[in-house]
Amino acid sequence: MEVGGEGNIGDVMRRLSPKPDEDVRKGAWTAEEDNKLRAYVEANGTGHWRSVGKKAGLQRCGKSCRLRWTNYLRPDIRHGSFTSDEEELIIELHATHGSRWSLIAAKMPGRTDNDIKNHWNTRLKKRLCDMGIDPVSHKPISELLWDLATRTIAHSPGSKQAAKRCFSDSLLNKAVRESCIRPTSTTGLSSFQSEVTDVKNIMISNKGEEKYYDHAAPVAAALGLDDVRYWVEDELLHRLPEIWTSSFGKSNETCH
DNA sequence: AATAATTACAACCGCCTTCAT
């Protein structure tokens, strides 16, 4: 015991501060650690996670132990890929509850909130986008574009130009992002331009873009654009230097 | 066969809520 005992400020600070890093292991769990934690919980049950690491002979913090048990070791967890029925249920529940994963998991026995969240972020979100559905609102993208251009923006001063600009940015960024062209700052603008001289053909030949044009058509009509495709192509070629500079000109990173 | 890109998922982090004192 140090001189000063309970009242010593240094002692108080040490008790309140987190333990030094060397006392706590991080990263992937080993099979031995899993066995220790499983044996401890089977013998003592869950709860009081803060002390579990120590009592189970693990150099892990309580949070880490709890997470490992609830997301992986719990015996009622069903591991393995999601069935199509489960995927449909997740989409349905997400439309109702949003990203309240614990709520969604409660309606899917055997699945953890972490698993569902991961599956949503890696698979389902993309699938909805490909179907032309916004994964946040679960509404068709065409409907959202329409709202954006005709209601949110188009009724304010200087609206038409703003709406056109917003609309074109969305299309152009998508076209560049989804094309096979991956320029870098070291490529240089001139060679990038030569690579994309026929970018409109990439856009037209890409079936996803065709679908995107379908979504865009009613918005274009609302803005008084007779043919959105030619307008976007003109915009894209005209604004290529600007797009290149804003996206890739400031770093050596490749385009994502 | 080697390398790059993408995918899948375990784990961490920070914040919030609840509860006991």
Added chain:
DNA sequence: TATGAAGGCGGTTGTAATTAT
């Protein structure tokens, strides 16, 4: 009522495995 511990949640990151080039 204020405070701190504990548990829970959602967002994000790191990385191993897989697939594409």
